[in-house]
Amino acid sequence: xxxxxCLTRAGLLVSRGRLLSTLCCRxxxxxxxxxxxxxxxxxxxxxxxxxxxxxxxxSLSLSTDTSSQKPTKKKPRTVKVTFVDRDGDEITVDxxxxxxxxxxxxxxxxxxxxxxxxxxxCSTCHLIVDKNWYEKIPDFLTEEEQDxxxxxxxxxxxxxxxxxxxxxxxxxxxxxxxxxETRDIxxx
Amino acid sequence: xxSLNYLSLLxxxxxxxxxxxxxxxxxxxxxxxxxKSTLSSDQRDLxxxxxxxxxxxxxxxxxxxxxxxxxxxxxxxxxxxxxxxVPKGKNFHRLKEDLRRxxxxxxxxxARCPNIGECWGGGEHQTATxxxxxxxxxxxxxxxxxxxxxxxxxxxPDPNEPVNTAAAIASWGLDYVVLTSVDRDDxxxxxxxxxxxxxxxxxxxxxxxxxxxxxxDFRGDLKGVETVALSGLDVYAHNxxxxxxxxxxxxxxxxxxxxSLSVLEHAKTVKSDLVTKSSIMLGMGETDSQVLQxxxxxxxxxxxxxxxxxxxxxxxxxxxxxxxxxPEKFKFWETVGNxxxxxxxxxxxxxxxxxxxxxxxxxxxxxxxxxxxxxxNVQ
Numbered sequence: 056x057x058x059x060x061c062l063t064r065a066g067l068l069v070s071r072g073r074l075l076s077t078l079c080c081r082x083x084x085x086x087x088x089x090x091x092x093x094x095x096x097x098x099x100x101x102x103x104x105x106x107x108x109x110x111x112x113x114s115l116s117l118s119t120d121t122s123s124q125k126p127t128k129k130k131p132r133t134v135k136v137t138f139v140d141r142d143g144d145e146i147t148v149d150x151x152x153x154x155x156x157x158x159x160x161x162x163x164x165x166x167x168x169x170x171x172x173x174x175x176x177c178s179t180c181h182l183i184v185d186k187n188w189y190e191k192i193p194d195f196l197t198e199e200e201q202d203x204x205x206x207x208x209x210x211x212x213x214x215x216x217x218x219x220x221x222x223x224x225x226x227x228x229x230x231x232x233x234x235x236e237t238r239d240i241x242x243x
Numbered sequence: 244x245x246s247l248n249y250l251s252l253l254x255x256x257x258x259x260x261x262x263x264x265x266x267x268x269x270x271x272x273x274x275x276x277x278x279k280s281t282l283s284s285d286q287r288d289l290x291x292x293x294x295x296x297x298x299x300x301x302x303x304x305x306x307x308x309x310x311x312x313x314x315x316x317x318x319x320x321x322x323x324x325x326x327x328x329v330p331k332g333k334n335f336h337r338l339k340e341d342l343r344r345x346x347x348x349x350x351x352x353x354a355r356c357p358n359i360g361e362c363w364g365g366g367e368h369q370t371a372t373x374x375x376x377x378x379x380x381x382x383x384x385x386x387x388x389x390x391x392x393x394x395x396x397x398x399x400p401d402p403n404e405p406v407n408t409a410a411a412i413a414s415w416g417l418d419y420v421v422l423t424s425v426d427r428d429d430x431x432x433x434x435x436x437x438x439x440x441x442x443x444x445x446x447x448x449x450x451x452x453x454x455x456x457x458x459x460d461f462r463g464d465l466k467g468v469e470t471v472a473l474s475g476l477d478v479y480a481h482n483x484x485x486x487x488x489x490x491x492x493x494x495x496x497x498x499x500x501x502x503s504l505s506v507l508e509h510a511k512t513v514k515s516d517l518v519t520k521s522s523i524m525l526g527m528g529e530t531d532s533q534v535l536q537x538x539x540x541x542x543x544x545x546x547x548x549x550x551x552x553x554x555x556x557x558x559x560x561x562x563x564x565x566x567x568x569x570p571e572k573f574k575f576w577e578t579v580g581n582x583x584x585x586x587x588x589x590x591x592x593x594x595x596x597x598x599x600x601x602x603x604x605x606x607x608x609x610x611x612x613x614x615x616x617x618x619x620n621v622q
Contacts, residue, residue: 144315161559164316169560170385170495171393177385178496199395206496236491 134227138165141235152224156182156217156231167233173218175199178207180217185230189213193225209234282545304531305575311567322567325553325592330360334371338363341414342373345407348380349373350423350597353391355557358598374421374457374597375408377441378434382425384495388484388524390557391425400427400437409444412452419601420445421480423457428497433459435467439474446475453477453609455520457596463502465509472510472517477609478548479510480520482596483541486533493527493562504544511545516616518586518609520548522596525573527554528565534576538583547586551576552594568592 133149136159140146150159157180160167171177181204184192192215200219204210214234220226313319342349351359351373365371381397382389401407412420422441427434442454455478461467472479485493487500507519521541523534534551541549551573556564573590580588586608589598 142315166563168387168562170387170389172560174394176383176393176395179385179387203395208491208496236488 134222134224136222136226137228137230138163138167139230139232140166141233150222152222154222156180156220156222159222160217165233167217169218175203175216175219178203178216181207181209181234182215182217182220183209183211183232183234184213184215185232186213188226188229189215191225191229192220193223194220207234209236282543305569305571307566307568307572311569313563313565319564319567321555324570325357325555325567327357327593328360330363332360332364334365335360335363338371338373338415341411342375345411346401347404347408347411348376350376350391353380355390356595357555358593358595362598371415372417372420372601374423375411376423376425377404377408378424378427378430378437380425383428384426384497386484386493386495386498387562388493388527388554388557390561396429397425397427400430400434405437405441405444408441409448412445413448417452417601419453419455421455421457421597421600423597424459426459426495426497428462432470433461433464433467435461435464435470439470442471442474442476453601455480455597455600457482458506460498460502460506462497463505465505468506468509469513472513476517477613478518478520478600479507480522480548480596481506481510482522483537484522485524485527486529486537487540488533489527489529493524500540504540507541507546508544516612518548518612519544519546520550520596521546522550522552524554525551525568525576526564526566527562535579538580538585542583542585549580549585549588549590550594550596550598551580551588551590552596552598553592 131151131153133151135147136150136156137145137147138160146163146165148159148163148165150156154162155173157167157169157173159165160180161169167182168179169177170179173180189212196215197219200216203216204214207214217231311319311322341347350356351362353376356362363371363373376391378400379397381392381394383393383395383397385393408422422438422445424434424438438456438458442456445452445454454476456471456476457480458468458471460481481503483500483503484490484498490498490500503521507521510517511519523537525534538549553568553573554562554564556562570592573592573594577588577590580590
């Protein structure tokens with residue numbers, strides 16, 4: 056844990072240094088017109104790197120292999136989620152575990168909106184879950200969610216809000232429909 | 244026997260109800276409330292037998308080219324007529340400082356209006372103007388086109404807001420100002436009294452300023468509409484936002500077409516010399532006949548000014564643009580509006596409800612109307 060912390064902090068410093076040098080370079084042309092920003096940034100970055108390496112001695116006890124500089128990025132685990140959009144087209148996507156269904160829809164360009172950005176204040180991310188999957192969703196239907204759902208257009212018995220369902224293994228293969236116009240008794 | 248008695252009881256109760264209703268009508272006939280339509284039979288004939296889409300179209304209506312319509316899985320690029328300058332300049336920053344100092348919000352910032360640079364910067368001939376949004380910056384509804392913050396329980400409105408707003412507007416020296424607000428379904432009157440108080444404060448400081456209010460629908464509570472309509476404003480605006488067929492998609496479920504039209508009708512009923520105004524967004528997948536029907540419905544509700552603008556997606560969390568309507572098509576709608584007899588049809592891709600609302604034309608109309616009412620009162 057501590058080593059991971061060290062590594063990330065070192066990474067942050069280096070990236071901060073890079074950012075700082077880019078920020079400086081943008082203005083350098085104005086104050087020092089004769090200096091070329093390219094050379095300036097290189098020097099600045101080199102100095103920052105030296106500074107960083109002096110301050111930090113991260114113990115790479117994770118791997119004894121010193122040739123690999125970067126730790127390997129773990130690929131996030133995904134499950135299959137199927138959206139049926141407003142035109143009736145089916146889109147099956149690899150949803151990352153831990154994302155909400157609204158975030159998944161945004162990532163894969165599914166036409167689902169989230170006006171309140173997932174704060175349980177509207178019903179724009181209203182989704183109709185397939186009957187056989189409704190009971191399997193581990194996220195409990197809270198009263199707040201029910202209150203918002205009550206206002207939604209085209210409400211069904213298996214409706215949920217997309218911002219409240221978190222992707223997990225339990226819903227691998229879930230099918231959801233984005234509600235579209237139906238004959239609503241309110242006759243909006 | 245028992246059933247006969249029951250039947251006679253029922254008949255009696257119905258009769259008494261009818262008598263009561265007739266009494267009510269006769270009593271209230273003398274008041275400002277009317278149960279019948281305020282349009283004359285001639286006006287109604289004109290609308291019913293008036294022009295249809297064919298009269299305007301005749302094969303010449305411009306249609307959107309395919310490259311401006313969004314296809315599945317593809318990003319629709321912004322056409323050049325919608326690209327605006329980055330806002331900057333002395334006026335812009337001065338306005339921003341004034342607003343922050345007085346803790347005021349504007350719909351210009353909250354809803355990410357593309358005209359912010361132009362309106363706040365002022366032009367050569369115009370002073371800088373902003374549309375102040377009262378009742379806070381958090382709305383209780385979440386509409387799919389609007390990026391104003393949505394919250395289930397926004398904080399109570401600032402009690403100094405009416406005075407601060409009036410002071411700011413007085414300091415800017417404007418002669419036409421537009422106010423708007425968020426929806427406050429958590430307040431018992433929907434915020435109507437706060438809104439009306441703001442208008443009164445502005446008029447107190449400068450009685451010659453023309454005030455336009457873009458109001459919410461107060462959840463259909465016509466008392467709220469009346470409160471604002473009688474607060475002394477000059478133009479009462481409420482947007483239907485889109486055609487009837489797309490209301491379910493575009494607006495929050497608490498808002499609907501008939502409710503919005505009733506708000507506009509009621510404002511006119513309560514104060515007949517009010518100019519009423521409404522606005523539609525294009526580019527969400529509506530058809531020409533749907534837009535024409537919406538314009539006709541607005542006219543039947545007594546609306547005199549209409550604005551049409553292009554919907555632009557404010558953030559990634561909102562509805563995607565279905566098509567970018569060409570400036571020629573907007574010009575076409577302007578012609579349609581003028582032919583239908585609206586007092587004022589503002590139509591263009593960047594036109595919004597309060598964009599250049601204080602144009603010379605409108606000001607002339609209002610002053611003329613006020614002059615007429617004053618003359619009537621004298622007599």
